[in-house]
Amino acid sequence: MKVKMLSRNPDNYVRETKLDIQRVPRNYDPTLHPFEVPREYVRALNATKLERVFAKPFLASLDGHRDGVNCLAKHPKSLSTVLSGACDGEVKIWNLTKRKCVRTIQAHEGFVRGICTRFCGTSFFTVGDDKTVKQWRMDGPGCGEEEEPLHTILGKTVYTGIDHHWKDPAFATCGQQVDIWDEQRTNPICSMNWGFDSISSVKFNPIETYLLGSCASDRNIVLYDMRQATPLKKVILDMRTNTICWNPMEAFHFTAANEDYNLYTFDMRALDMPVMVHMDHVSAVLDVDYSPTGKEFVSASFDKSIRIFPVDKSRSREVYHTKRMQHVICVKWTSDSKYIMCGSDEMNIRLWKANASEKLGVLTSREKAANDYNQKLKEKFQYHPHVKRIARHRHLPKSIYSQIQEQRVMREARRRKEMNRRKHSKPGSVPIVSERKKHVVAVVK
């Protein structure tokens, strides 16, 4: 006769060390877990709440400039190095880990209009109101030596912006026209012009590196091809575009920061309608920069706040502001996609986390798993009203808040008026124009 006995293998329930979690033998049969959805819902709700609790994005403020910070530049090789140019012609190089200024150069007289680093990270270029383009060495002079630029180019007109080519020794400046310079020469290789207004910024495409985009004060955005030395197309918007930024992962997408409080993401092959209109700012948008992952971008506005937009959403997912931050003039997303820097009127550069509630530092694997799970839960239950409400809730300064209310009223009134006009006129005479088409005035070939 065979006797059946209970047998237990200690391997199945004994922990290897005291720090291990207890192994829990589970039955995953869904019929045994009738309350899985409500339980997950509660977890999602808690995760959302905790996210808001831990949302402390502000990391540091780098002070030292004696005038408003006008431009920022990232170092292409070093994550901890940041360059900034101020309105008094001073350029500072910062060490982010130490949160200290490493080097100060009096680069120009008047504004430093633009600053950009060479792709190799050995030198950087500045343009200023004194009609000069200067190239500087990245590492400072030896002791006893004076701070002197490597090269100085004296121009005929004021340069308002500069950008460096992503792999060749060439850079582009803008002012009266877009000039492309060889680093070795004192005259531009070619200058491209279309229209007669001053151009405020010029940007190289990081992927198809021969493409440039510029925006001028006659409300247009012009695209250029450097190789064919010709402009390609021009789109005229409602209001002036302050700057543009190319998506670093999608060669044909760029986003334009406009004076009409909006940002427009364009596909450069179809300029007659933006791919997405991003609207949340309540004042002119002054600067925009893409996250290196190409999934989000950050925008700086005159309304004293910066906002983070997903590329495919028209509303921002995050807004950063502090009491002391004034009009934000420039903004940059760091190359590791973790931080955001913004330079503002009141002489400070601020460092923010790109993900407000993210825990910095090394995470244990269990922490990471929990974090991932919470993120997924939030994503899963994002449409549920309570979760949505909590996740969307932001405290805003009163000025921004009231302006938002005001603009909502205005928009509503405009909408109502249009509706009434449509109602009382011949059908078809007042067509419905989509928001995306509304802001494009013309595309010039």
Add this chain to the structure above:
Amino acid sequence: MKKTKAAKGLLALSQQEELVDLPTNYPLSASEDEGDSDGERKHQKLLEAIGSLDGKNRWKLPERSEASLTVSEFNVSSEGSGEKLALSDLLGPVKPSPSLAAVKKQLSRVKSKKTLELPLNKAEVEQIHREVAFSKTSQTLSKWDSVVQKNREAEQLVFPMKKESSSFAPIEHVFSDWKARTPLEQEVFNLLHKNKQPVTDPLLTPVEKASLKAMSLEEAKIRRAELQRARALQSYYEARARRMKKIKSKKYHKIAKKGKAKKAIKDFEQLRKVDPNAALEELEKLEKARMMERMSLKHQNSGKWAKSKAIMAKYDLQARQAMQEQLAKNKELTQKLQVVSESEEEGGADEEEALVPDVVNEVQMNADGPNPWMLRSCNRDAKEVEIQADSEEPPEPVVHEFSENEGNEKPMEEEDVLLREFEERRSIRKQSKLNQNPEPVGGQETKDSTSKEVLSELRALSKKLSKENHLSKKQKESSAKTVLLVQEEEPAPEEEEPLLLQRPQRVQTVEKLEELGKEDSLPNKELPRAAAEGEQMRRSPQYLLKGKKKEQMISLQNLLTSRTPSVTSLAVPTTVEELEDEVEREQKQMIKEAFAGDDVIKEFLKEKREAIQASKPKDVDLTLPGWGEWGGMDLKPSAKKRRRFLIKAPEGPPRKDKNLPNVIISEKRNIHAAAHQVRVLPYPFTHHQQFERTIQNPIGSTWNTQRAFQKLTAPKVVTKAGHIIKPIKAEDVGYRSSSRSDMSVMQNNPKQHSKHQNQLKKSSTD
């Protein structure tokens, strides 16, 4: 350009002159009145002048009557003729000379050409340039479409996309400027240098280098492959040999031996044909072997084994027999082979049949021609056999055994038959992999194949159930086949042949039979068995199978035939009934539909009543029948008990539509729950069920295995802290990016561009 300018200037000049001429012309013409020959012309001129007074072209140029004073080489005026001067006019008066023919031709060609169109203005040209450039650029950009799409749809993107390969610098690079300073280090270095151990970059000794040079990589590879192959072959061979060695089956060995002998003879034949000398040598060898045997005392009962047997022989019959065996063998081996004449062949063969073992016998039978070589070789074979099968039983006991076995064979056969039957059945069931039978006998496979055939036929038959004749015919065929295969497997008994005579395959079978006969020569020990087995054979598996098949078919057919009438007899009336029912129902439906609108109010009231009933909280009955009292089929718990265990539901709040007779207000919606529910279907979803499904699938580790949990919660974008994420590059995605830098392209291009523009400008000025 210059030319045209000059020409224009000249034109203007001439015109001015004419204008100047105008006033002076009139008096001049007046003074020349008396000239008769010019009278008409002057009159016409006057008329024209008068006509031009009131007309628009008041300033029409007067015609010049005389040759102009200033004759320009650039411009020939044709004034006076009233027509444009054509080239042909000029060439007309020139005498046709052969030298001018070429010029004429050229001129005619020039005449046929049209003038260039006016060039576009600069703005338009630029626009065209821009458009072309834009279309080109957007075309090149569209190659990114797929990449962008892929990245957007990716489940997970890990940044930085390009993995940085950590480069290992060899130690020499790291310590390139390091030098041995301490005595120990120097000593070590000295040692190294003595052995010519390389200290710096190429980490190879001269010997190693030489070896590297000696054999190129490819050669080495080929050689290695060869070696591998050889090794593999050897291992296969070894494995095969081991396997063969392990085989215990006597039958197998017998067959193998036979095969070997046959082969040897064949070889010998071949040799004899090709090289008689070598064959003779072979024979010599055989002869020598015989001599050796004679000299040695191998089979002369003087060995250890023989001695022990001799002791045993007194008591043991078998041992005695074995001894005799050995002696016989010795005799046999040492006997000198007679060279037999052709006429005596058969007799000799007969004689030998008695003497030599069956293997040799068989070989001889198999041989096509009489030859003295053969016999010897046979003998050699036999010898070999003897040497091999020293421990085996001698042939006579084998025969004996066989005869003994016959008694056992009956039950064995029966078992076998049963087993095979079983197998057949199983094969029918499975209808697959019939060839892979557990039994290693070759015949089994063929049998299976026959069964397969039978099966396929059976299937075909089941399709055409009605044709009985056909079925029987096929069956016959199949049976014939089976029989044939039986023959193939074992020598067929003679009794079977008459049965088979009628079959179409008969010729074939007989042929095969003959072949078999040749091969096996029907050894005498087999014959009795076959004879004895005559009856058994009839009941052998195939026969049984056939019988079974027949039975099966018949039964199947019976079943079907017997079933069909019953089915039909049942089915027909029922369908009729159903049809009638349907007709009635349809009629009722029609009537209902026709009078549907009649008592809507009543229906509504009914509906409302139902809704009220449904929404009322239900009483809970907790009585357990049989608890505390008798239980059974018809027994019910007492009223008292029921009253006691019935929990009455509390009266809910009054319905909202209590006082609204024409309204039903549903009160199913739970406002407390609704606060947590999604009101509008979110964007990417098209149906609420999709959304619900996503919500219903839990992602937590409480409800999922660890692996599933990890998969479900994998974040969409992963970035590593402290890693610089560079913009995507064409090379990363596998696109070929232009190796030339944009700069070089640009430096080449603007020149072209400017040249082009210059050309355009030129054309515009011309």
